[in-house]
Amino acid sequence: MELFGIFFAAFLINNILLIRFIALCSFFGVSTKIDTSIGMSFAVVFVMTISSAISWIIYHFVLTPFHLEFLRTATFILTIASLVQLEELYLKKVIPNLYRAMGIYLPLITTNCAILAVAFLAIDYKFNFMQSMVYSLGVSAGYSLAIILFAYIRDRMVLAKIPKWFQGYPIAFITAALMSLAFLGFTGLFGL
């Protein structure tokens, strides 16, 4: 039950894109096409789960015993950067289909702050290993939901009549505001 709560809190109530405002660059950058946003979502689910597991292990078994907690920022970012490269090599060799589906989004993920944020948040919330895995799954599912919905809306917007000054990014922000308003409605769901 507790794990269920963590998942839904991360998935809907504290949606990482629309409520917590993390990883917005990719939210506006890759959501112009539906295909690219699906590719990015796959890459995020994959990388976020693995990197939050590895960074949890590093924090609790390497940094804490040696009292090096102050190095966590530098350690995590380097871990994630090298992990992404390793995963790229592994996927290319073992699951080439998945590798092709993710395309260029895999290397781009190094700069996606959601990955780093989840590693920090799992530690700030004092999650154990199982909880932090469920949390990162919830966050990445929430990321995928928001970005794919947004891509579909932007797709429809091509046909809409938009005031001249609002074309491009301004209307995208207003759309995101309305989506964010809808997600705010999940507050209090399941008594969380």
Place this chain on the structure above:
Amino acid sequence: MTLWKDFNQGLIKENPVLRLMIGLCPTLAVSNTVINALGMSAATAFVIICSNIVVALLRKIVPDEIRIPIFIIIISTFVTIADYIMQAFTPDLHHALGVFIPLIVVNCIILGRAEAFAYKNPVLNSALDGIGMSLGFALALGSIAVVREFLGAGSILGITLYNTAFAATIMVLPPGAFITIGFLMAFLNKMENKVQ
């Protein structure tokens, strides 16, 4: 003259947030009150100026192939320093900004300036570029925060200006950030069109 140009371009012409669309996450997340916005701008300014200076100092000895990891280590060092300074001297602000302080390390503005400017220019120019960019960031963040706090909480810098019963709470909640920046950008588009 060129020094002035290095300082000036980050303010409006290449404003990182409103023109280049980078550094959006902290801009939207911490702009609910003016105090938070100022704290975030100060922390980012510290990191961007220091890392620009250090990158410019080391630009002749850093090998080209591994420059990005080196930049990241320099930036994360200053982020850690800023994190601990804020924890010691302004604990309330540190608590309000939360995870966004360590996340300064992935703020694209900082790595972007290190790569695009400080790696190729002398120390003084790089420092001025850092100051200009961080003022541009503070300008965008501050103007969004003033609008949001005024409309959403009826106050500026915590000083109540009108009866909060008339305040639109939605503006300090997450959707308010998207609405404010959307309208701000539309306004800038209109102004730009008028000038041309």
